[in-house]
Amino acid sequence: MNFNLNEAIEILEQTPKTLESYLANLSQGWMTSSEGEGTWNPVEVIDHLIECEKHNFIPRLQFILEAGEGEAFPPFDRFAHLNQSEERTLGERFSEFQTLRTENIAKLKELVDSDEVLEKTGSHPALGTVKVRELVSTWAVHDLTHISQITRVLAERYRKDVGPWVEFLGVLK
């Protein structure tokens, strides 16, 4: 096991600015690209990350600390962000993600104020018993999963363009 709260927070802290640096200056062709029908483009991934700041990790942490294993926490709708009708710019999205993430890291530090809290358990509707330390680890790796997804989506766009080099490019495997 490698989990350490401060190190997990290092991952959580960098994500909004890293994604802004990654994507803010890419033109439409990149931002509307996906891996095919039913998959997300980079804008939809950011919307999902914003949705998770609102309804996933910190709400679940609060739920565990209040309910323990007595009640499974409500399932998270992974597709909620696809039904949003409001028009927002990419800049507004990055700004919202950064604001929510900063607030949520502050809440995390407040709620997990001792090592004992990390061992508290809750009940995941599909996975059963989970620990706070697993939830926080998952929050960090969830960021990484979506950085990886965005990277795969961008690379996919040039799959044919790289010609014979395709066999040397791991991201296209």
Next chain:
Amino acid sequence: MNFNLNEAIEILEQTPKTLESYLANLSQGWMTSSEGEGTWNPVEVIDHLIECEKHNFIPRLQFILEAGEGEAFPPFDRFAHLNQSEERTLGERFSEFQTLRTENIAKLKELVDSDEVLEKTGSHPALGTVKVRELVSTWAVHDLTHISQITRVLAERYRKDVGPWVEFLGVLK
């Protein structure tokens, strides 16, 4: 085919700053982590990217434009950066990568001054005939491959820590 020179340059431009945002504030545990013996940690990936700025993409572009298919370009040593003895800080590495990348994008724009140049062909020592457009596409996707690799390495460190969530985290698949 999706290649467009300006769009490829958008990818090339963001990489040094994105990696700096991603990694500059991560502690040693993250930066020395790898996927096991013989695989690279994030610092080694940055050293490889620096090495490629010096000896891979722009030198190969220049070689193609000078030699055409008459002569295969010299193979690139993918492991050269592992034999460097100089001690450098992470900050010095990011700074060098940014400087070299900025210079190389300027050279790219100078060398590829028309669509015809994109169709010129050279000879890769292992892959045979390659086009300039494929080389430039590959340069961009090569950045993405290594962003993806770094992301996988970071995530791997928490494989056990995420507990039962491992099955929902694509980057650990």
